[in-house]
Amino acid sequence: MDEAAPNLTELTFEDALRQLEAVVKQLESGDVPLDESIDLYERGEALRKHCQARLDAAQARIQKIVTDASGKPVRTEEFGSDG
Amino acid sequence: MPPNSPPDDYDNAGLVAREGPHDNAQAYSVSEISAVLKRTVEDRFGHVRLRGELSGVKRAASGHLYCALKDDKAVIDGVMWRGSTARLPFRPEDGLEVVATGKLTTYPGRSKYQIVIDTMELAGEGALLALLEKTKARLEAEGLFAASRKRPLPFIPRRIGVVTSPTGAVIRDILHRLADRFPSDVLVWPVMVQGKGAAEQVAAAVRGFAELPEHGDLARPDLLIVARGGGSIEDLWSFNEEIVVRAVAESPIPTICAVGHETDTTLADFAADRRAPTPTAAAEMAVPVLADLAGFIGDLAHRQRRCAMRPVTLGRERLAARAERLPDLKTLLQPQAQKLDDLAERLRRGLKDRAAHARERLQSDSARLSVPLLRQRFLAKRDRLAAARLAPALLTKRALEDARNLDAQTRIFRSLDPKAPLKRGFVLVRGQEGALLTDQRSAMRAARLRIEFKDGEVEAVPAGGATPKPLRPRKAPLKSDKPGQQDLFG
Numbered sequence: 001m002d003e004a005a006p007n008l009t010e011l012t013f014e015d016a017l018r019q020l021e022a023v024v025k026q027l028e029s030g031d032v033p034l035d036e037s038i039d040l041y042e043r044g045e046a047l048r049k050h051c052q053a054r055l056d057a058a059q060a061r062i063q064k065i066v067t068d069a070s071g072k073p074v075r076t077e078e079f080g081s082d083g
Numbered sequence: 084m085p086p087n088s089p090p091d092d093y094d095n096a097g098l099v100a101r102e103g104p105h106d107n108a109q110a111y112s113v114s115e116i117s118a119v120l121k122r123t124v125e126d127r128f129g130h131v132r133l134r135g136e137l138s139g140v141k142r143a144a145s146g147h148l149y150c151a152l153k154d155d156k157a158v159i160d161g162v163m164w165r166g167s168t169a170r171l172p173f174r175p176e177d178g179l180e181v182v183a184t185g186k187l188t189t190y191p192g193r194s195k196y197q198i199v200i201d202t203m204e205l206a207g208e209g210a211l212l213a214l215l216e217k218t219k220a221r222l223e224a225e226g227l228f229a230a231s232r233k234r235p236l237p238f239i240p241r242r243i244g245v246v247t248s249p250t251g252a253v254i255r256d257i258l259h260r261l262a263d264r265f266p267s268d269v270l271v272w273p274v275m276v277q278g279k280g281a282a283e284q285v286a287a288a289v290r291g292f293a294e295l296p297e298h299g300d301l302a303r304p305d306l307l308i309v310a311r312g313g314g315s316i317e318d319l320w321s322f323n324e325e326i327v328v329r330a331v332a333e334s335p336i337p338t339i340c341a342v343g344h345e346t347d348t349t350l351a352d353f354a355a356d357r358r359a360p361t362p363t364a365a366a367e368m369a370v371p372v373l374a375d376l377a378g379f380i381g382d383l384a385h386r387q388r389r390c391a392m393r394p395v396t397l398g399r400e401r402l403a404a405r406a407e408r409l410p411d412l413k414t415l416l417q418p419q420a421q422k423l424d425d426l427a428e429r430l431r432r433g434l435k436d437r438a439a440h441a442r443e444r445l446q447s448d449s450a451r452l453s454v455p456l457l458r459q460r461f462l463a464k465r466d467r468l469a470a471a472r473l474a475p476a477l478l479t480k481r482a483l484e485d486a487r488n489l490d491a492q493t494r495i496f497r498s499l500d501p502k503a504p505l506k507r508g509f510v511l512v513r514g515q516e517g518a519l520l521t522d523q524r525s526a527m528r529a530a531r532l533r534i535e536f537k538d539g540e541v542e543a544v545p546a547g548g549a550t551p552k553p554l555r556p557r558k559a560p561l562k563s564d565k566p567g568q569q570d571l572f573g
Contacts, residue, residue: 013238013239017380020380037391048380051380063269073291075301
């Protein structure tokens with residue numbers, strides 16, 4: 001596990017989740033010394049918050065492309081159910 | 084009718100052709116008959132639909148397409164001018180069963196006839212499938228469908244681009260399923276998914292998504308869904324067209340293809356990174372279920388907390404185990420309690436014994452304790468004290484002696500007073516300066532003499548000496564009444 005990359009904002013959700021899972025498994029294995037396990041726990045908490053923040057930010061936004069006469073996209077507009 | 088058997092009425096044919104009087108059969112020139120034939124053929128077959136298998140397909144540099152249509156017994160040449168080939172909905176290949184629409188024409192110079200094809204369609208689904216197989220084999224050979232080209236989809240896409248018809252069930256299904264699973268940012272590129280020009284639109288949309296900028300409203304998606312609902316193979320044909328297949332295969336954005344129903348597979352499906360059996364399934368591939376993820380994260384968090392708490396839990400369990408093994412407090416204390424009782428008993432008894440013993444000794448001592456004995460000792464001590472009594476005379480005797488001694492000394496001292504003789508009539512003679520004059524000569528030299536009596540001074544001038552100056556009588560000193568006592572201590 002590369003804990004040399006503490007910059008969470010760089011992590012994708014998937015990587016953060018994977019790391020969190022690894023942290024938990026490591027903690028559960030029980031062969032981490034206590035003081036290390038405290039660091040590990042803090043890292044796990046940070047990863048969890050990072051993942052949770054991504055989920056919390058999930059928001060539906062449906063738009064459609066509007067093209068000009070030549071078929072080039074020029075802007076977007078709300079995608080209505082009328083289509 | 085066999086072609087070589089002559090008609091019956093030509094039985095009497097001679098060596099040279101004659102124009103019979105009743106014979107209205109004029110001889111044609113070749114050109115004439117060719118022209119007649121041409122007119123006849125073109126009039127009669129100005130618009131035909133001709134079904135046959137393509138063979139000898141050749142596209143000339145000019146853009147015209149030459150081919151032949153054949154069946155098991157006959158063959159007819161065909162040509163399709165460049166203007167018409169542009170509208171071909173498929174790529175003609177040998178062996179394809181087609182229905183060509185056009186007109187028959189002749190080519191008199193070569194005694195040939197041919198069909199000039201305006202449009203060409205595939206002759207039924209079988210032909211379509213055959214074409215599909217051919218195209219598939221060709222593109223597969225190119226490596227367009229290779230497994231090594233498939234890329235993983237993003238776990239959670241930032242933005243999903245959807246190429247499909249803006250109307251109908253497909254887009255609704257996709258949006259609904261996305262909303263159910265993971266509310267997402269979706270950008271729809273509306274296209275026709277069927278009919279003429281559909282393939283071009285779909286291909287342009289797939290390529291257009293890739294060309295969108297990195298940011299902004301028109302931000303490029305990181306996942307594409309190309310979708311169409313079910314239909315006949317002909318309905319789905321746009322997604323078998325090379326232009327679409329290539330666009331999907333070349334898309335730099337990971338692409339899910341969902342065309343038709345489970346059983347329908349188009350070439351675009353093969354070219355995509357993932358193939359979904361239905362549009363709904365495409366949405367399921369595109370995003371995870373948010374609630375599941377949240378649950379998983381919650382579970383991890385719970386497990387992590389439990390790990391953090393485990394030392395405490397373990398400690399508590401161990402404590403409980405030890406507490407259970409602890410002996411009963413009463414049992415533990417019983418020997419001590421017993422000992423305490425024993426000691427208390429012994430203490431009580433010991434105290435009693437000690438008191439009794441002390442009383443015994445006291446009684447034996449009091450027997451020896453008697454008033455006469457004490458008095459006797461008291462008297463003895465008093466006698467010793469009396470013997471050592473102090474006599475006041477020891478001190479007073481000494482004081483009297485000292486007082487007598489002092490009196491004697493005082494008398495001697497008084498007798499030594501130089502002025503004491505004055506009382507008995509002696510005088511002291513002094514000079515003018517007060518110096519004592521003790522002989523006659525010094526008295527004669529003095530101009531005046533001062534003679535001190537016991538009660539005062541008298542000035543005198545010695546006779547025969549210098550003329551005496553008048554002198555004021557000197558007042559006697561006031562305190563010379565009792566000079567003895569005064570002077571003695573002054």
